[in-house]
Amino acid sequence: MTCLAFLGLALAAPWQEDDGKARRLIEQLGADFLEEREQARKELEKLGKAAEARLVDALRSPDHRVRKVCLELLAVLKSSKALARGAELFKGDEDESVRDAAFLLLQALGREAEDPLIAALSSSRVEHRKGAVRSLAEMKSEKCAEAMAELHRREGDPELKSAAFQCLKSLGVKPFLLECLGSADPALRRDALEGLARLPGDDVLEAVGRLFGRESEASVLGPAFDYLKASGGKSEPHFTAGLKSVHEHARLRSIDGLRAIRSEGAIPAVAVLLKEEASDPVRTAAADFLKSHGLKAEDALIDALSSASVKVKLEAMRVLGEIRSEKPLERIARLYREDPDAGVHGKSFEYLARLGAKAEKELLGALDDPDKEIRVLAIRALGDARSEAAIGRLLDFLAELDPVVKVAARDALVRIGPPALEAVNRSVEAGKVKRPAAEAILALFHQEEVEAFLDRQLTEEGQSGFYEGQFKDLEAFGTPKAVPVLLRIVQEPGYKFRFSERVERVRDYEIKMRELAVMALGELKDAKAVEPLKAALGEASAPRFTDTIHEELLVSLHKLGEKGPLEEFVKKSSAEAEAGLRGEAKDDACTLLFSLGLILNRVGRREEAREAYLRIVKAAADHKLGPTEANTLPATLYNLACLAALKGDKAGGVEWLGKAVRAGFVDRQWIRMDRDLDALREEEGYRKLLADDKLFERPGD
Numbered sequence: 001m002t003c004l005a006f007l008g009l010a011l012a013a014p015w016q017e018d019d020g021k022a023r024r025l026i027e028q029l030g031a032d033f034l035e036e037r038e039q040a041r042k043e044l045e046k047l048g049k050a051a052e053a054r055l056v057d058a059l060r061s062p063d064h065r066v067r068k069v070c071l072e073l074l075a076v077l078k079s080s081k082a083l084a085r086g087a088e089l090f091k092g093d094e095d096e097s098v099r100d101a102a103f104l105l106l107q108a109l110g111r112e113a114e115d116p117l118i119a120a121l122s123s124s125r126v127e128h129r130k131g132a133v134r135s136l137a138e139m140k141s142e143k144c145a146e147a148m149a150e151l152h153r154r155e156g157d158p159e160l161k162s163a164a165f166q167c168l169k170s171l172g173v174k175p176f177l178l179e180c181l182g183s184a185d186p187a188l189r190r191d192a193l194e195g196l197a198r199l200p201g202d203d204v205l206e207a208v209g210r211l212f213g214r215e216s217e218a219s220v221l222g223p224a225f226d227y228l229k230a231s232g233g234k235s236e237p238h239f240t241a242g243l244k245s246v247h248e249h250a251r252l253r254s255i256d257g258l259r260a261i262r263s264e265g266a267i268p269a270v271a272v273l274l275k276e277e278a279s280d281p282v283r284t285a286a287a288d289f290l291k292s293h294g295l296k297a298e299d300a301l302i303d304a305l306s307s308a309s310v311k312v313k314l315e316a317m318r319v320l321g322e323i324r325s326e327k328p329l330e331r332i333a334r335l336y337r338e339d340p341d342a343g344v345h346g347k348s349f350e351y352l353a354r355l356g357a358k359a360e361k362e363l364l365g366a367l368d369d370p371d372k373e374i375r376v377l378a379i380r381a382l383g384d385a386r387s388e389a390a391i392g393r394l395l396d397f398l399a400e401l402d403p404v405v406k407v408a409a410r411d412a413l414v415r416i417g418p419p420a421l422e423a424v425n426r427s428v429e430a431g432k433v434k435r436p437a438a439e440a441i442l443a444l445f446h447q448e449e450v451e452a453f454l455d456r457q458l459t460e461e462g463q464s465g466f467y468e469g470q471f472k473d474l475e476a477f478g479t480p481k482a483v484p485v486l487l488r489i490v491q492e493p494g495y496k497f498r499f500s501e502r503v504e505r506v507r508d509y510e511i512k513m514r515e516l517a518v519m520a521l522g523e524l525k526d527a528k529a530v531e532p533l534k535a536a537l538g539e540a541s542a543p544r545f546t547d548t549i550h551e552e553l554l555v556s557l558h559k560l561g562e563k564g565p566l567e568e569f570v571k572k573s574s575a576e577a578e579a580g581l582r583g584e585a586k587d588d589a590c591t592l593l594f595s596l597g598l599i600l601n602r603v604g605r606r607e608e609a610r611e612a613y614l615r616i617v618k619a620a621a622d623h624k625l626g627p628t629e630a631n632t633l634p635a636t637l638y639n640l641a642c643l644a645a646l647k648g649d650k651a652g653g654v655e656w657l658g659k660a661v662r663a664g665f666v667d668r669q670w671i672r673m674d675r676d677l678d679a680l681r682e683e684e685g686y687r688k689l690l691a692d693d694k695l696f697e698r699p700g701d
Contacts, residue, residue: 018047018050018051019050019053019054021043021047022044022047022050022051022054022055023054025040025043025044025047025051026040026044026051026054026055026058026061026066026070028040029041029044029058029063029065029066029069029070030061030063030065030066037065037069041069041073044069044073045073045076048077049077051073052074052077052079052081052082053081055070055073055074055077055079055082056070056074056079056081056082056085058070059071059074059082059085059086059089060085064093064094064095064097064098067089067093067095067098067101068095068097068098068101069101071086071089071098071101071102071104071105072101072104072105074086074105075101075104075105075107075108076108078108078109079105079109080109080112082105083105083106083109083112083113083116086102086105086106086109086113086116087102087106087113087115087116087119089101089102090102090103090105090106090116090120091116091119099128103120103128103131106120106135107131107135110135110138110139111139111141114136114139114141114143114144115143117132117135117136117141117144118132118136118141118143118144118147119147120132121133121136121144121147121148121150121151122147122150122151126157126160129151129155129157129160130157130159130160130163133148133151133160133163133164133167134163136148136167137163137166137167137170140170140171141171142171144167145168145171145173145176148164148167148168148173148176149164149168149173149175149176149179151164152164152165152168152176165180165188165191168195169191169192169194169195172195172198172199174196174199174201174203174204177192177195177196177199178192178196178203178204178207180192181193181196181207181208181210181211186217186219186220187219189211189215189217189220190217190219190220190223193208193211193220193223193224193227194223196208196227197223197226197227197230200231202234204227205227205228205231205234205235205238208224208227208228208238209228209235209237209238209241210238211224212224212225212228212238212239212242212250212253212254213238213241213242213244213245213250214245215247215250216247216250218249221247221249221250221253222253225253225256225257228257229257229260229261232261233261233263235257235261236258236261236263236265236266239254239255239257239258239261239263239266240254240258240263240265240266240269241254242254242257243255243266243269243270243272243273248279248281248282251273251277251279251282252281252282252285255270255273255282255285255286255289256285258270258289259288259289259292262292264293264296266289267290267293267296267297267300268300270286270289270290270300271286271290271297271300271301271303271304273286274286274287274290274300274304274312274315274316275303275304275307275309275312280311283311283312283315284315286315287301287315287316287318287319288319290319291319291322291323294323295323295325297319297323298320298323298325298327301316301319301320301323301325301328302316302320302325302327302328302331304316305317305328305331305332305335310341310343310344313335313344313347314343314344314347317332317335317344317347317348317350317351318347318350318351320332320351321350321351321353321354321355322354324354324355326355326358329352329355329358329359329362332348332351332352333348333352333359333362335348336348336349336352336362336366337365345371346371346374349366349369349374349377349378352366352381353377353378353380353381356381356384356385357385357386357387360382360385360387360389360390363378363381363382363385363387363390364378364382364387364389364390364393366378367379367382367390367393372402372404372405375405376404376405376408379394379397379405379408379409379412380408380411380412382394382412383408383411383412383413383414383415383416384412384415386415386416386417387416388416388419388420390412390416391413391416391419391420391423392423394409394412394413394416394420395409395413395423395424395427395432395433397409398410398413398433398437399432410437410440410441410444411444413441414441414444414445414448415448417445420441421441421442421445424438424441424442425438444498446481446482446484446485447485447488447498448498449477449481450474450477450481450482450485450486451485451489451497451498451499451513452499453473453474453477454513454516454517454520455499455513457470457516457673458509458512458513458516459667459669459670459673460669461667461669461670462503462505462508462509462512463512463667463670464512464515464516464670465670465674466519466602467642467674467675467676468675468676469675470519470523470675471519471520471523471524474520474524475523475524479524479526482520482524483521483524483526483528483529486517486520486521486524486529487521487528487529487532489513489514489517490514490517490518490521490532490533490536491532491535491536493542493543493544495510497509497510497513510544511544511546511548511549514544514545514549515546515548515549515552518533518536518549518552518553518556519552519555519556521533521556521560522552522555522556522557522558522559522560523556523559525559525560527560529556529560530557530560530561530562533553533556533557533560533562534557534562536553537550537553537554537557537565540553547595551569551595551598551599552602553565554566554569554599555599555602555603558603559603566599566603569599570596570599570600573592573595573596574596576589576592577589577592577593577596577615580592581615581619586619586623586625587625587631589619590616590619590620590625590632590633591631591632593612593613593615593616593619593632594612594613594616594632594635594636596609596612597609597610597612597613597616597636597639598639600612601639601643606643606646606647609639609643610640610643613636613639613640613643614640616632616633616636617633617636617637617640620633633663633664634660634663634664634665635660635665636660637656637657637659637660637663637665638656638657638660638665638671640656640660641653641654641655641656641657641659641660641677641680642674642676642677644656645676645677645678645679645680646676646679648679650679650680650683651683651685653677653679653680653683653686654680654683654685654686654689655685657671657677657680657686657689658685658689661689661695661696662695666695666696666697666698668690668696671690672690
């Protein structure tokens with residue numbers, strides 16, 4: 001042997017040796033003794049890829065034990081070369097253990113074995129079907145859709161059936177999911193809707209619409225409703241059709257849907273439902289839908305008044321009153337006078353009362369109603385309407401023995417105002433009304449006028465503030481008439497505000513009204529207010545007083561010449577604020593500085609106020625105070641905007657105002673009311689800021 005030949009043998013030896021070893025080991029897999037077979041398996045595992053070709057060849061071995069182990073080893077290797085033979089063995093090998101091993105190989109190959117795995121969906125063994133579903137779902141096989149759907153239709157194993165559904169749902173197989181909408185199983189219909197939620201299309205909309213119209217299960221109706229609602233105006237015909245559903249909750253949801261998409265075209269259909277509906281909740285929902293369209297639904301509601309059903313008439317009258325429809329006035333007035341049903345009588349009166357002055361003639365007639373409650377309501381409605389035609393009858397009611405009627409008549413005369421007061425005085429002179437009663441009416445008139453002025457200083461959010469000239473109208477009304485009322489508001493713990501019944505947060509309303517009353521007393525500069533205000537200052541801990549009212553007491557006394565209390569407060573608070581900024585109580589220091597800024601600004605020391613506010617801004621930035629800690633920051637920035645505007649610094653005012661709004665000062669109504677900002681109104685930055693609705697959104701809007 002030449003040296004060259006020897007070298008060739010040496011180079012070939014390693015793979016040839018592995019190949020030979022693999023052949024011997026594979027033959028050993030068929031040995032009689034388990035120990036030998038296991039030893040061969042371990043050695044083949046060590047050879048790994050070097051044994052792949054021989055392992056594939058061995059899949060044609062007549063010994064099922066050899067075929068099985070080779071398949072298992074090839075699965076570990078994820079051998080693509082074994083795919084074709086492995087698929088054949090899975091499909092037709094007579095030995096079950098070999099078929100199981102072949103299936104493991106197919107699973108290991110994943111996407112490469114997609115077709116054989118799809119075929120495995122029809123396997124007679126549930127374990128293979130489950131494994132195939134799992135593998136095809138993991139690889140997101142779109143190719144399997146038809147076979148997977150067929151499996152779902154015929155499968156008896158609940159767990160496997162559910163797995164097949166989840167696979168098809170995740171794939172978004174639209175035809176299958178649409179088919180499931182017709183299932184007798186409500187859970188399947190619900191899950192199908194969930195899968196279709198992200199699959200837009202007219203075919204889906206039509207199918208969901210048909211389901212919605214016939215659905216009886218609330219758990220399915222909800223998702224169907226959500227899909228239709230998200231489709232906007234396209235869902236109108238389906239919601240309209242749903243009005244005729246035999247299921248009450250479907251009719252209710254149909255009305256909800258039509259209202260959500262603001263369907264004007266559905267007004268006639270909903271009007272028919274209002275007239276024909278037997279269910280109270282559905283009837284009310286139909287009436288409220290028509291109400292949401294206001295006067296556009298007026299004719300439909302008027303038509304409902306002709307219904308033989310009392311309940312329908314009641315709903316129609318309620319809504320017509322709430323939308324302030326004047327068109328059916330004569331018709332409803334006739335119902336009030338002639339309908340024998342007590343409910344119709346009462347509801348028709350409510351309509352008339354809502355119209356107020358427009359129904360003055362009918363309300364005057366209601367003063368003779370046999371029902372005392374209606375008479376009292378008519379008195380109040382005529383008072384709110386400022387009906388001069390009612391004055392004579394109201395004066396007669398002052399002589400009533402019934403205290404409720406008498407009080408209602410008194411309050412109505414107060415609301416009517418000067419013409420009624422003149423009539424009261426004439427009645428005193430004629431001996432028909434006692435002077436104490438007339439004086440009480442005059443006092444109430446003054447009280448309401450003063451309260452009404454203060455109330456106008458509040459925004460819809462219940463907030464207020466101060467600007468120069470804020471109380472000029474109150475001064476024009478007359479200091480001698482206003483001051484006694486203002487002092488009562490401040491002094492009387494149980495003072496009853498005339499308008500408090502119309503607000504939700506009565507306590508907050510009363511605090512703000514007292515705060516404004518104290519401010520007004522300082523601005524009106526009536527010396528008679530000094531001692532009562534000093535007394536109130538001494539009661540600072542009383543429940544009716546707050547820190548803000550205490551601060552306004554200091555300001556008002558200062559404006560009335562009593563400067564000592566304010567100066568003492570400024571000195572003490574300044575020292576405490578400085579100490580707080582140096583120590584840990586920085587949020588408390590900011591609160592004190594804010595109070596100082598308010599007080600100093602109110603007494604005309606604007607530069608000192610500005611310095612106090614700037615200290616807050618600096619502290620919030622330097623110490624990174626959070627929104628809760630620096631809770632005065634939005635109002636601080638707003639007040640800096642006011643000071644800049646008053647100084648003529650328009651650019652600075654707009655800049656500070658923008659910072660205030662972005663920091664949380666979102667009471668746009670007060671910004672528009674505050675005369676301190678008048679210099680900014682024509683600035684482009686101001687207009688853009690106020691026009692940006694998103695900036696003024698409140699949490700939960």
